[in-house]
Every structure is written in structure tokens, then in C-alpha cells.
Amino acid sequence: MGRYDLALIGFGGVNRALAELISQSGERLAEELGFALRVVAITDLRAGSLVDTDGIDLAPLVAAEPGELSFAGNAGGSADPRNEWVIREVPADIVVEATFTNPADGEPALSHVRWALESGKHVCTTNKGPVALAGRALKQLAAERGVSFEFEGSVLSGTPVLRTAERMFGGLQITGVQGIMNGTSNYILGRLAEGIDLSAAIAEAQELGYAEADPTADIEGHDVQLKVMILANEVLGADLRREDVFCEGISAITPHEVRDAASKGLRWKLVGSATRHEDGSVDARVAPLALPAHHPLAGISGPVNAVAFHTDLLGTVTVSGPGAGRIETAYALLSDIIAIHQRHADDDTAPTRPVLQETHRV
Numbered sequence: 001m002g003r004y005d006l007a008l009i010g011f012g013g014v015n016r017a018l019a020e021l022i023s024q025s026g027e028r029l030a031e032e033l034g035f036a037l038r039v040v041a042i043t044d045l046r047a048g049s050l051v052d053t054d055g056i057d058l059a060p061l062v063a064a065e066p067g068e069l070s071f072a073g074n075a076g077g078s079a080d081p082r083n084e085w086v087i088r089e090v091p092a093d094i095v096v097e098a099t100f101t102n103p104a105d106g107e108p109a110l111s112h113v114r115w116a117l118e119s120g121k122h123v124c125t126t127n128k129g130p131v132a133l134a135g136r137a138l139k140q141l142a143a144e145r146g147v148s149f150e151f152e153g154s155v156l157s158g159t160p161v162l163r164t165a166e167r168m169f170g171g172l173q174i175t176g177v178q179g180i181m182n183g184t185s186n187y188i189l190g191r192l193a194e195g196i197d198l199s200a201a202i203a204e205a206q207e208l209g210y211a212e213a214d215p216t217a218d219i220e221g222h223d224v225q226l227k228v229m230i231l232a233n234e235v236l237g238a239d240l241r242r243e244d245v246f247c248e249g250i251s252a253i254t255p256h257e258v259r260d261a262a263s264k265g266l267r268w269k270l271v272g273s274a275t276r277h278e279d280g281s282v283d284a285r286v287a288p289l290a291l292p293a294h295h296p297l298a299g300i301s302g303p304v305n306a307v308a309f310h311t312d313l314l315g316t317v318t319v320s321g322p323g324a325g326r327i328e329t330a331y332a333l334l335s336d337i338i339a340i341h342q343r344h345a346d347d348d349t350a351p352t353r354p355v356l357q358e359t360h361r362v
């Protein structure tokens with residue numbers, strides 16, 4: 001059995017959940033998937049960096065309180081994240097990027113992904129910035145280097161929206177997408193309807209691991225704007241920039257309006273959509289809508305999200321599932337690693353590292 005060595009860039013909710021999964025369920029996963037996983041490097045803005053090419057013991061790291069983690073005192077540790085050095089120089093097979101999403105220019109995650117691909121390493125990421133703002137160039141770079149760039153978690157966390165469209169919709173013409181694509185704002189709208197105030201609802205979404213580090217992106221719609229760009233570019237063949245996507249969030253909707261709408265059988269939802277026209281052009285927008293109860297998206301509640309694909313032969317096909325959450329998003333990374341394995345099973349980036357019992361910590 002082969003093994004993939006991972007470098008985790010960013011050690012917040014999502015990458016910690018992946019580390020926990022590997023630490024606690026690695027042996028079962030290896031049995032089932034036919035390859036093992038080992039983490040050889042971790043970097044984080046706050047904790048610093050940790051490198052052990054024999055495999056990092058993840059158990060004490062996932063047991064520590066997030067705010068208390070510091071790698072400086074460990075062998076192979078440093079207070080400095082040393083991102084570029086770790087990504088370029090540490091012999092990992094796959095770089096797993098899960099730092100903050102920056103909707104403005106995608107940095108520094110965009111550089112992290114580029115450095116990894118330039119170094120001939122596969123990349124999987126849940127970070128929407130690089131995918132939405134530079135996905136085409138990064139995919140091109142990956143193709144040139146013969147490696148994979150996977151990003152299922154960038155839209156609807158672990159719910160396989162992008163891969164469903166890529167693998168299951170062959171022969172269909174997709175004319176548009178419409179969906180609820182942000183777990184935080186959907187959770188908040190539901191809590192406002194229940195009488196909770198906005199700041200308390202935001203705090204809950206942060207505690208539950210749904211919200212961005214700066215929840216402004218969730219509230220003002222920028223997170224959905226990036227997801228609509230990713231869907232439009234991946235599924236509708238568009239090449240949208242941020243300024244092409246009209247964006248209005250939920251901050252102007254008062255709790256009174258949410259409750260008033262509910263009493264009339266309406267549900268406020270933050271809806272992202274993209275439509276392809278006959279001439280091939282694509283219109284995309286993000287805006288709150290008060291949907292009637294019978295609308296297919298009206299019943300999508302809490303951190304659950306949904307994307308409806310409008311197709312020529314099947315009509316509307318809707319994929320629904322978790323849109324946010326630490327474990328759910330870590331699963332997206334695992335699904336990306338599985339996709340990398342499947343794509344490269346027969347080439348020289350397949351896991352050739354033998355799994356030795358004494359170093360097999362997963």
C-alpha cells in the first residue's frame with residue numbers, strides 16, 4: 001500500500017478537522033481507500049510551523065485548545081509559519097491549503113497554491129479566493145506540471161456539487177445555476193426568524209465553525225459572490241471577474257422584516273445565481289430574496305445549502321447538503337485527495353512511498 005505525505009497550510013477549524021480524521025480514522029480509511037495519509041508539515045499564522053518528514057504525531061495537536069497551539073518549542077518547530085519554504089522545500093506529495101479566504105485578491109492563499117504547483121505538488125484547497133480569482137491560470141499551471149488542483153470544498157463544503165456537475169452531467173447542457181450557498185447567512189436568517197438578534201446569531205455561527213474569520217464576507221454576500229464565480233466558471237464555461245457579479249448581502253434585512261415575511265409564508269434567503277444566454281454570455285448575481293414557501297429553495301434551512309442546476313434534458317437537478325462546518329469541509333479535502341489518487345493512479349505521482357509499520361502513525 002502506498003502513502004501520501006501532506007503539508008497542511010493553515011491549521012484552523014478545517015485543517016484541524018482533517019488532522020483529527022487522519023489521527024483517529026486513518027487506519028480504517030487506509031484499508032478502505034487503498035492508500036495511507038501522513039502529515040509531514042503544518043504551518044499556521046498563529047501557531048508557526050512544524051516539520052517532521054517521518055510524520056507528525058497529530059494526536060496532541062488535535063487535543064490542544066486551538067488558541068494555545070504553538071509549534072516553536074517542538075523539534076522541527078518554529079514560531080514563523082515559513083509558508084514558502086515549507087511549501088516549496090518539504091517533500092510532501094499534496095499541499096492542503098486552508099488559510100483565510102481573501103475575496104479581494106485571494107492572497108496569500110493564491111501564492112501558496114502557485115508555489116505548490118510550481119514545485120510539482122498536488123494541491124487541494126477549500127479556499128475560495130484562489131479558485132474564484134485565478135482558477136483558470138492555476139488549472140493551467142497544474143496541467144503544465146502534471147499535477148492536480150482540486151477544490152471541491154470551495155462550494156458547499158463537503159457536498160459534492162462541483163464533482164457532481166463535472167462527472168455526472170455529461171451530455172447535458174447546463175443553462176444556469178441558482179442556490180443558497182452560504183451556511184452562515186442561511187443559519188443567521190433562520191435564527192433571526194426565531195427571534196435571536198443579529199450579533200448573537202453571528203456569534204453562534206462562528207462558534208459552530210460556519211463563519212469566515214471575518215464574517216463580513218458571509219453577511220455582505222462576498223462569499224457567495226466567489227462561489228457563484230466558481231460555479232459559473234467551472235460549470236457554465238464563463239470567465240467572470242468579481243466586478244461582473246452584482247452582490248448584495250443580508251445586512252439591510254431587519255429581524256422585523258424576517259419575522260414579518262415568515263408570518264406571510266415567505267422566507268428570506270441569500271440567493272446566488274448565474275445564467276448562460278444563447279450568445280454564450282453569462283449573467284451572475286447575489287441578492288436576498290423573499291421566497292414563497294413552495295419555492296424549492298425556501299425549505300433549505302440552517303447550514304444546509306443547495307444548488308439547482310438548470311439543464312436541457314433533465315430540467316432542474318438540485319444538489320443539497322451541508323454548506324459549512326469544520327468536519328464537513330474536511331471531508332471535502334479527503335474527497336479531493338481521493339480524486340487525486342484516482343486521477344494519478346497510473347502515473348509517477350501516485351503514492352509510491354511504502355508504508356512502514358514503525359512510521360505508520362495514521
Ligand SMILES: NC(=O)C1=CN([C@@H]2O[C@H](COP(=O)(O)OP(=O)(O)OC[C@H]3O[C@@H](n4cnc5c(N)ncnc54)[C@H](O)[C@@H]3O)[C@@H](O)[C@H]2O)C=CC1
Nearest residue numbers: 010011012013014044045098099100101126127213324325
Ligand atoms: N469552515 C467552513 O465551513 C468552510 C471553510 N471554507 C474555507 O476554508 C478555509 C479554512 O476555513 P476555517 O478552517 O474554517 O478557517 P479558520 O479561520 O478557522 O482557519 C484558518 C487558519 O488559517 C491560518 N492562516 C491564515 N493566514 C495564514 C497564513 N498566511 N499562513 C498560515 N496560516 C494562515 C489562521 O491562523 C487560521 O488558523 C477558509 O478559506 C474558508 O473560507 C470553505 C468551506 C467551508
Ligand SMILES: N[C@@H](CC=O)C(=O)O
Nearest residue numbers: 182183184211212324
Ligand atoms: N463561511 C462559509 C463557509 C463555507 O464556505 C459559509 O458560511 O458558507
